[in-house]
Amino acid sequence: MKDETKHVQMNKAMWDQWAEAGTLDNNGRKSRFLREAQSKVVSLLNVKENVHFLDVGCGTGWAVGQVAKLVNDKGLFYGVDLSEKMIEKAKSNFSGKDNFHFLQANSESIPLDDNFFDIIICTNSFHHYLHPDKALKEIHRLLKSGGKLYILDPLADSWVIKFWDVMAKLIEPEHVKIYSMKEFQQLFEQAGLRYSSVKADWHQGIHIGEK
Numbered sequence: 001m002k003d004e005t006k007h008v009q010m011n012k013a014m015w016d017q018w019a020e021a022g023t024l025d026n027n028g029r030k031s032r033f034l035r036e037a038q039s040k041v042v043s044l045l046n047v048k049e050n051v052h053f054l055d056v057g058c059g060t061g062w063a064v065g066q067v068a069k070l071v072n073d074k075g076l077f078y079g080v081d082l083s084e085k086m087i088e089k090a091k092s093n094f095s096g097k098d099n100f101h102f103l104q105a106n107s108e109s110i111p112l113d114d115n116f117f118d119i120i121i122c123t124n125s126f127h128h129y130l131h132p133d134k135a136l137k138e139i140h141r142l143l144k145s146g147g148k149l150y151i152l153d154p155l156a157d158s159w160v161i162k163f164w165d166v167m168a169k170l171i172e173p174e175h176v177k178i179y180s181m182k183e184f185q186q187l188f189e190q191a192g193l194r195y196s197s198v199k200a201d202w203h204q205g206i207h208i209g210e211k
Contacts, residue, residue, distance in 0.1 A: 015083035057125030061090030
């Protein structure tokens with residue numbers, strides 16, 4: 001069993017280091033991979049003007065900005081991240097835009113109102129969550145009735161990813177678990193979310209749920 005405080009501290013330290021190094025914004029291999037993944041999620045969203053949107057694990061806010069562009073910045077756009085340094089960069093990237101809000105917070109406890117968001121996304125951070133059930137219950141709280149959740153994460157339905165999951169636990173202390181499609185469905189349902197569909201390939205899936 002992982003020590004909860006230590007786990008949070010390790011994740012904060014890792015993502016703070018990424019922020020200071022500019023890893024998400026330097027057009028390097030990691031940045032391109034993550035942007036491509038986020039673009040796939042954004043392409044699936046049915047975003048309308050005056051949307052209330054949240055990105056959980058937002059990094060420097062790139063996906064938040066892409067969603068806002070779809071509706072000419074007409075809406076309320078939020079991002080939360082465990083890393084204070086990531087949030088500092090996100091705030092800097094969108095300074096002067098009063099309808100953009102970035103908060104440093106744990107995915108299990110987000111200081112925002114109940115039943116507030118039309119759309120929530122989470123890309124490539126879910127496998128770092130020590131208590132995924134608590135994170136999903138928090139997302140359920142934040143979503144409006146009929147609101148949608150999109151989670152993109154590696155998918156443990158092939159032997160390659162299952163092997164990578166085992167190795168990641170050995171070499172990356174911040175890593176927790178990669179989930180199968182069936183496990184995602186169970187987690188969604190336990191949190192009170194309807195698991196409506198999944199867009200999957202051999203190594204990752206976009207899981208779509210609705211409140």
